[in-house]
Amino acid sequence: MADTWEQLERECNGCRVCPLGERRQHLVFGDGARDAEIMFIGEGPGQREDEQGVPFVGPAGQLLNEMMEIIGLDRSKVYIANIVKCRPPGNRDPAHEEQLACLPWLRRQTALLRPKMIVCLGRIAAQVVIKPDFRITREHGQWTQKAGVWLTAIYHPSALLRDVSKRPETFVDLKAIQAKARELCTRTDLSTP
Numbered sequence: 206m207a208d209t210w211e212q213l214e215r216e217c218n219g220c221r222v223c224p225l226g227e228r229r230q231h232l233v234f235g236d237g238a239r240d241a242e243i244m245f246i247g248e249g250p251g252q253r254e255d256e257q258g259v260p261f262v263g264p265a266g267q268l269l270n271e272m273m274e275i276i277g278l279d280r281s282k283v284y285i286a287n288i289v290k291c292r293p294p295g296n297r298d299p300a301h302e303e304q305l306a307c308l309p310w311l312r313r314q315t316a317l318l319r320p321k322m323i324v325c326l327g328r329i330a331a332q333v334v335i336k337p338d339f340r341i342t343r344e345h346g347q348w349t350q351k352a353g354v355w356l357t358a359i360y361h362p363s364a365l366l367r368d369v370s371k372r373p374e375t376f377v378d379l380k381a382i383q384a385k386a387r388e389l390c391t392r393t394d395l396s397t398p
C-alpha cells in the first residue's frame with residue numbers, strides 16, 4: 206500500500222537501523238508544506254533541532270529563513286528535510302553508513318512530495334542527492350535533472366555563518382533558484398516585497 210505522511214513519520218520514529226536513534230531526544234522528520242513544489246535538504250539535526258524535533262531552528266535555520274525571504278519564500282511554502290533524521294552527537298558529520306541507513310526515509314518523503322525542484326544545502330546533501338563526487342565549491346549553483354526533478358546545491362547556511370565571503374555567490378545562486386521556481390512552480394508564490 207502507498208505511504209501516507211502520517212504512517213511514514215510514525216514508522217520513521219520507530220527506526221533503530223543505525224545507532225543515532227538511541228541517543229536522540231527527538232526525531233527530526235521534516236517541516237513545511239507536504240504538497241510543496243520546492244524541497245530543501247540539509248545534512249542532519251543539530252542540538253536545537255534535536256531539542257525541538259524541527260529542522261533548521263538554530264542559527265543556521267535563522268539564516269536559511271533569511272535566505273528564503275530574499276527570494277520570496279518562507280517555510281510554509283516549501284518542505285525541508287535532512288539526510289539523517291537523528292542528531293549525530295557533537296554535531297559531527299553523519300557517517301556514510303548513517304546516511305545510507307537513513308536514505309530510504311528521504312526517498313519515501315520525496316516520493317510522497319513529488320517536488321519539482323530540490324535544493325541541497327551543503328556538500329553532504331549534494332553528494333547523496335546529486336552525485337557522490339559533488340564539489341560544493343566548484344559546482345554550487347549548477348543545475349541537473351534526475352527523474353524529472355531539477356536539482357541544485359548551495360552552500361550550507363552554517364558555512365555561510367562561518368565564512369561570509371561565500372555570501373555573494375550564494376545570493377547569485379538564490380536568484381537562480383527563484384528564476385527556476387518561477388519557471389517550474391505553478392502553485393508557489395514567489396513575490397518579493
Ligand code: URA
Nearest residue numbers: 247248249250260261
Ligand atoms: N543543519 C542541518 O543540516 N540541518 C538542520 O536541521 C539543522 C542544521
